[in-house]
Amino acid sequence: MRIFIGLMTLLLLLSGCSSKTEDSLIDRFEKNKTAYRHLQKTEKVQLYDHNVTKAFLTATYLYPSGTKLGKEKTEEQFVVGIYLEEEPSNRLGKAYRLTLDGNKPKSIQPLGKESPYLEGLPFVTEWNSYYLVTFPYTPCQRFSVTFESSNYGKKEMSFSKVAKYVEDNKAI
Template sequence: MVRSSLSFIAIALLLGCTSKQETELIQGYSEKVTYHKQLQKTEKTQLYQDNVTKVMLTATYLYTPNFENHDTRDEVFIVGLYSEGQTAGALNSDGNTLTLNGKIAKSVKALSPEDERLKALSFVTPWSNYYLVTFPHESSKKITLLFESTLYGKGELHFAKVAKYVLDKS
């Protein structure tokens, strides 16, 4: 009798601890899962002159895991480029180049500020220009975007097709 009473009280306490706030918290997290996944695939680099940011490049890797043995999909990124006073020019022109593991892009398409794809990104600024950049398939699990500016130098962005902690550190 005592055991069943204690069991009943324990169950009642556990059920009473589930609150409306907890349910709202879980629902809020579920709505933001895509946002946080995109944030994990976003990298940023800045190029400086006299300790002042002249160029800021952000890139979000749009890769989704595919468990096919021979995945040959292109590598697609949304790249944001901020150039102070627009003196540094556009992506892949005016002395700027963007390469993926040494390969040039297959296509670079400017995106309008109202583009739906930008609404899903985690890091969008109103002062940057955004581009949908497609590179040829890369079989390596580690990939590096290299942005080079003749005016301000170069910056690297490192991405992985698997979780970064799984990659060999060598």
């Protein structure tokens, strides 16, 4: 009888602990669902000079889920966060350029720290400057955005309109 009561008490304790933890994880996921969705479409690059970071850039692709490829889209938009060690104002300009498959941006619009575009984005920091960067539409499912410096070289970030690790014929 003692063994039976002991086993029942142990099962009760274990089931009570696991359900609380599971509920907590589900609640945390639901609260951060937007951030996780944006994280899937975010890439980062760093430009170096002798192993010292001179420029750090994050780009989040704003491709609305559920949009059919080639439909309802006239441009490609990104929220870009940039930290430039040598530029106190952290600006994109002549020394630093962005291109999408070789095409220059249509517009680069500065974003304030309270911008709705920054809500739910991963990697939002106080020391970065943020921009809404708009490129001409590309019909390609996969494309590259290049961050280039006249002094420190260039790096590419790969983006996709479908999940990156899904075969082309299996769109989500």
